[in-house]
Amino acid sequence: DIQMTQSPSSVSASVGDRVTITCRASQGISNWLGWYQQKPGKAPKLLIYVASNLQSGVPSRFSGSGSGTDFTLTISSLQPEDFATYYCQQAYSLPRTFGQGTKVEVK
Amino acid sequence: EVQLLESGGGLVQPGGSLRLSCAASGFIFSTYAMSWVRQAPGKGLEWVSVISGSGDNTYYADSVKGRFTISTDISKNTVYLQMNSLRAEDTAVYYCAKDIYGSGSYLDYWGQGTLVTVSS
Numbered sequence: 312d313i314q315m316t317q318s319p320s321s322v323s324a325s326v327g328d329r330v331t332i333t334c335r336a337s338q339g340i341s342n343w344l345g346w347y348q349q350k351p352g353k354a355p356k357l358l359i360y361v362a363s364n365l366q367s368g369v370p371s372r373f374s375g376s377g378s379g380t381d382f383t384l385t386i387s388s389l390q391p392e393d394f395a396t397y398y399c400q401q402a403y404s405l406p407r408t409f410g411q412g413t414k415v416e417v418k
Numbered sequence: 419e420v421q422l423l424e425s426g427g428g429l430v431q432p433g434g435s436l437r438l439s440c441a442a443s444g445f446i447f448s449t450y451a452m453s454w455v456r457q458a459p460g461k462g463l464e465w466v467s468v469i470s471g472s473g474d475n476t477y478y479a480d481s482v483k484g485r486f487t488i489s490t491d492i493s494k495n496t497v498y499l500q501m502n503s504l505r506a507e508d509t510a511v512y513y514c515a516k517d518i519y520g521s522g523s524y525l526d527y528w529g530q531g532t533l534v535t536v537s538s
Contacts, residue, residue, distance in 0.1 A: 312480075345524040347463075354513055354528035355455075355463065366526065398463055402523035405477045407453075407465040 313337050313401050317410035323418040330386040332413045334399035339379045343403035346375055346384045349412075350395045359384065360402075389415070420444035420527045422514050427532030430504055434536070438499040440514030440529055447495040448472060451522035454488065454499050456510035457531075466512070468522035469497060477522070482508075504536045 314337035324330050334344065342362035347355040357366045359375035362382060372387045386393055394417055399410040426438040440452070454466040467478045467488040476488050487500040497514055511533050515525035 343523070347525075349463075354515075354531055355525070356528075357518070357524055357526045360518060360524040360526075400463075400465075400524070405468070405522070406479045407468070407522070409463040409465065412462045 312406055313340060313404060313408050315399055315401055315408050315410040317397075317399055317413050319413060320411065321414040321416055323416050324389050325418045326389055326391055328389045328418075330389050330393075330415060332384045332397055332399075332415075334377075334382045334384070334410050336380045336382075336401055336403075340401045340403035342378045343401055344375070344377065344382045345400045345402060346373075347398045347400065348393075348395045349398065355398065358397075386415075420516065422516065422527055422529035424512065424514050424529040424532040427512065427534045429535045429537065431538050432505060432536055434504050435500070435502045436504065436534060438501065438512055438514075438532060438534070440497045440499075442495045442497065442514075442516065445516065447490075448492050450520055451517040452488075452490065452497040453515045453517065453522060453525060454497075455513045455515055455525070455528075456508075456534075457513070458507075458510040461510075464510070467499065468517075470522070471520050501534070504534075506536050508534060509536045510534060 344362045346359040349355040453468040469488045473490045511531040516527040518524045518526040
């Protein structure tokens with residue numbers, strides 16, 4: 312199985328900050344990488360697919376990049392509604408696997 | 419509007435069985451793969467199983483293989499997860515989710531989740 316490792320596990324930030332989250336795959340996955348946002352008590356929400364494609368309705372302050380084994384999710388200017396936990400997920404092979412999550416907290 | 423509504427969760431004893439259902443609407447059900455993803459209390463997301471839109475192809479995480487069975491009823495636009503030989507570590511919120519494509523890749527719509535608690 313492909314292991315997905317996110318860093319950091321948590322980040323403290325303020326509104327307006329630029330936030331970057333990293334996801335590393337245990338083997339090359341081309342650009343088969345998605346990012347999800349989850350708020351407490353809610354289902355996850357797809358933000359990015361195929362590494363850099365913005366899902367419909369997702370604000371343009373979210374962006375994704377990377378290929379192979381190393382990927383990043385960037386929030387260009389953090390908004391109050393962005394405090395949440397973020398997960399990467401590989402879609403290269405079965406079983407699908409998620410990273411352990413990165414919690415974006417209020418500084 | 420795409421909607422996914424799970425049901426069937428509850429409290430079950432170790433070794434018991436439970437069947438989860440997920441009723442879908444707002445899209446052509448037979449065109450898209452459907453997945454189950456679970457989240458143990460306070461933990462991260464764990465992908466559990468996927469079934470193709472036609473229902474012909476299925477795949478399972480090693481942690482549930484041989485105990486869980488995913489299936490669909492296209493006439494009812496419903497996907498099921500039959501869970502047998504349940505263990506304490508199966509305790510989680512179970513989400514059904516629709517694939518953005520037909521192949522089981524990215525999950526663009528999710529249900530609200532149903533809680534399964536395995537305890538004596």
